[in-house]
Amino acid sequence: MISNENTNRAPERGPIIEAVGLGRDYVRSEGPFLRRTRRRIAAVEDVTFTVRPGEIVGYLGPNGAGKSSTMKMLTGILTPTSGTVRVAGMEPSRHRTRLAREIGVVFGQRTTLWWDLPLRESLTLTRHLYRVPADLHAERLAELTELLELGPFLDTPVRQLSLGQRMRGDLTAALLHAPSLLVLDEPTIGLDVVSKSTIREFLLRINAERGTTILITTHDLGDVERLCDRVMVIDHGRLAFDGGLSELRATVPTPRVLVVDLAAPVPEIEVEGARTVRVEGPRQWLELADNPAQVIERVARDHEVVDLTLREPDIETVVSALYRGAAPERGALAS
Numbered sequence: 271m272i273s274n275e276n277t278n279r280a281p282e283r284g285p286i287i288e289a290v291g292l293g294r295d296y297v298r299s300e301g302p303f304l305r306r307t308r309r310r311i312a313a314v315e316d317v318t319f320t321v322r323p324g325e326i327v328g329y330l331g332p333n334g335a336g337k338s339s340t341m342k343m344l345t346g347i348l349t350p351t352s353g354t355v356r357v358a359g360m361e362p363s364r365h366r367t368r369l370a371r372e373i374g375v376v377f378g379q380r381t382t383l384w385w386d387l388p389l390r391e392s393l394t395l396t397r398h399l400y401r402v403p404a405d406l407h408a409e410r411l412a413e414l415t416e417l418l419e420l421g422p423f424l425d426t427p428v429r430q431l432s433l434g435q436r437m438r439g440d441l442t443a444a445l446l447h448a449p450s451l452l453v454l455d456e457p458t459i460g461l462d463v464v465s466k467s468t469i470r471e472f473l474l475r476i477n478a479e480r481g482t483t484i485l486i487t488t489h490d491l492g493d494v495e496r497l498c499d500r501v502m503v504i505d506h507g508r509l510a511f512d513g514g515l516s517e518l519r520a521t522v523p524t525p526r527v528l529v530v531d532l533a534a535p536v537p538e539i540e541v542e543g544a545r546t547v548r549v550e551g552p553r554q555w556l557e558l559a560d561n562p563a564q565v566i567e568r569v570a571r572d573h574e575v576v577d578l579t580l581r582e583p584d585i586e587t588v589v590s591a592l593y594r595g596a597a598p599e600r601g602a603l604a605s
């Protein structure tokens with residue numbers, strides 16, 4: 271069981287993140303020298319959402335959609351140009367230091383660890399930064415060492431760690447002060463299947479046992495399927511979807527597939543309301559355009575069916591359909 275003491279824990283009631291009409295513009299210089307014009311780009315535009323304590327929320331979007339800009343506003347690195355955001359009851363850009371005690375942040379592409387120090391010493395420095403009492407630090411480090419299997423490389427300099435080991439070290443550094451919110455930007459990027467799985471299972475565990483809220487951006491939809499109760503999709507700076515995974519599947523018109531196992535191989539099934547897309551011996555795959563019950567009835571009328579499975583479209587198919595469909599032009603606000 272992971273210890274749950276956190277003297278700075280956010281109030282249990284009310285959202286842990288609340289963004290209202292959140293926006294961030296950047297000014298870009300464009301064109302040839304001497305004829306440069308300044309253009310304002312809306313990286314994030316009118317984004318409103320709340321995250322409740324204990325949720326695991328995926329924040330998805332294609333490259334350049336505005337995910338990092340949003341994350342930077344939530345962690346206080348960037349100030350919004352419009353709207354408001356509150357995290358653990360604080361305005362991030364005004365209370366960055368105080369907020370740091372409530373949140374843990376991991377950017378998959380960067381490390382917060384000291385490159386030349388052994389991991390253990392790097393984590394001790396983190397303890398001083400967050401002013402965690404020595405006994406509490408020792409207790410939490412022991413728990414995290416066990417869960418993330420840090421033992422074999424705790425005394426190895428960070429620069430010699432593999433990407434997966436370093437990521438486990440970064441997660442530990444982000445969690446030693448027992449934050450109530452963990453913000454993760456691409457935490458599994460570049461990792462092999464086993465390391466990804468270790469990290470996903472660990473995140474599920476700290477969410478279940480500590481109640482840690484997790485907001486995660488990722489291009490790896492395996493992370494989303496394994497971890498997220500809810501996803502928000504941002505595209506061209508605007509929130510294009512906010513809801514559960516099954517709702518996402520229902521929103522985007524991607525056909526479900528009926529897998530039919532027949533008593534014996536037959537030519538491609540032709541049936542109203544479906545299209546056969548694959549045949550392998552006695553098994554056929556039918557893309558559904560109609561109510562599955564009706565299609566099943568029609569198939570069973572003409573064929574000897576041994577087994578049937580209805581497959582939801584995989585999340586990869588759904589999300590790419592959503593990226594293609596919800597793409598209003600990013601507004602150039604001024605020139």
Ligand SMILES: Nc1ncnc2c1ncn2[C@@H]1O[C@H](COP(=O)(O)OP(=O)(O)OP(=O)(O)O)[C@@H](O)[C@H]1O
Binds near residue numbers: 331332339
């Ligand atoms: N400092 C900056 N100055 C000017 N434009 C910027 C700046 N940072 C980001 N942008 C622009 O804002 C938009 C959103 O960028 P952002 O990095 O937030 O997207 P992202 O969803 O995190 O993308 P990725 O998945 O590629 O990391 C992009 O058009 C990007 O070029």
